Amino acid sequence: MNLAFAAVNGALKIGPTMSQMQNVERQLREMILGLEIGPGERLTERWIESRFGASRTPVRAALLRLETEGLIGRDGRGWTVAPINLAELGQIAVYREAVEVAAVRLTAALEDRGGIELIAAMLDSCDAETPREEWHRVGLDFHIELARLSGNEFLLRAVRDAMTRLSRARWLEVRDEKALGRAWAEHHAILAAVRSGDAEQAAQLLSAHIAGSRDRLVTSLHDDRRGLRARGFAVVAA
Amino acid sequence: MNLAFAAVNGALKIGPTMSQMQNVERQLREMILGLEIGPGERLTERWIESRFGASRTPVRAALLRLETEGLIGRDGRGWTVAPINLAELGQIAVYREAVEVAAVRLTAALEDRGGIELIAAMLDSCDAETPREEWHRVGLDFHIELARLSGNEFLLRAVRDAMTRLSRARWLEVRDEKALGRAWAEHHAILAAVRSGDAEQAAQLLSAHIAGSRDRLVTSLHDDRRGLRARGFAVVAA
């Protein structure tokens, strides 16, 4: 079973019967997260309408939902793809630390922690041959699936929301193989602590992981901000 | 300055220029939170349309937003006011403990904690003569404003979301004067700890307060579930 697919499928209801609104929402989200539409770019309902072959009714519904996800915002009397906001990334790190640590503490206290092995398998499915997209996806899904194990819908939703908002920034981050390996090792260390039921250890490792991740991310984007702006991406300073 | 009003005003943009969608959203939210529309009740877009004198377009936009707030949900091919869900209340307590404790720790570490006095004043504005609605509102706003002091938008949003979802259940809770006084005292004790910069103490007091609040809430609603159902309210067991 593919955990990641289950997650996506559960959230988005991919299937033969998908409404126009879900269709537009999904495709538009993918274009934004995949940076096919750059941060800061203007969106018009008419453009989306013609781009996806749906009328304005489902387009507007999709825009409203993406707004609540923080992927787009209102710019006066129009829609704008959310810019990369370095200050916001710092706040998100604090937020996700709170909810992820709470979730991992809950999970470590559970009796049935078998789900951990599925997450470990997901991590192990990545190797040197794995494309960068896959590393990126697994890196996000690790935290989401870990939160899911807690069984708390609200912690899960919060983590998923945070990872969605971090997704583009993490994609833009320049990460060398060493950084990828370190993250991989840290993920496994967290899993080991949870597996052994050591909530305190798991919490500390996770906190450190999130803090380090935030520092590397903000530093990388801060250093690259000129290049990012040159690509037409709106970057808001910390 | 009225903190509570500022919060509402900031969130809802009350003013002379309010779109139909904001109008419908606000009124419908008030009807749901005020239990004028009972938990579990069916909603049709046509009814809302005629009830508020707006066409279906803004009605549907408002419904989409209220759905993300968890106040309504889809029931097959229709809309339903979210039932009172005792299991969910327990999960929300865990969630809000995570984010509120994180926020209060941040605030206790701030240099400028002057905002605390405004919150204390808000608490002190309630006395024996104060109507129940006001106690209810202040009890919710206390936690929201405390989170606002942290300066973290995401923690604030999370607390606001949690309090919105708890609002109806807390309104239905049978609280005697003793319980109100205890909550008032606990709130002040938390403020005192934050004021003195004792993050650890503030965190512990807040955790205990949330746990106690949850226990009383779930117990009260559990005991009253027959009465609630007799009033036509859908109550989902824990």
Place this chain on the structure above:
DNA sequence: GATACCAGCCTGGTATCCCAAATTGGTATC
């Protein structure tokens, strides 16, 4: 050449119309 002004276009906001599917209520059948 700079500036004040105005018409036309483009935007999101709203109202309304159509549609397929599902619910419902009555009816005929056993």
Place this chain on the structure above:
DNA sequence: GATACCAATTTGGGATACCAGGCTGGTATC
């Protein structure tokens, strides 16, 4: 009386027409 069935109604999903306000580009004036 229970049940299978069918038509009318109602539902949300979608498409489209219209509107007011703001932006733009051109033009006339100084």
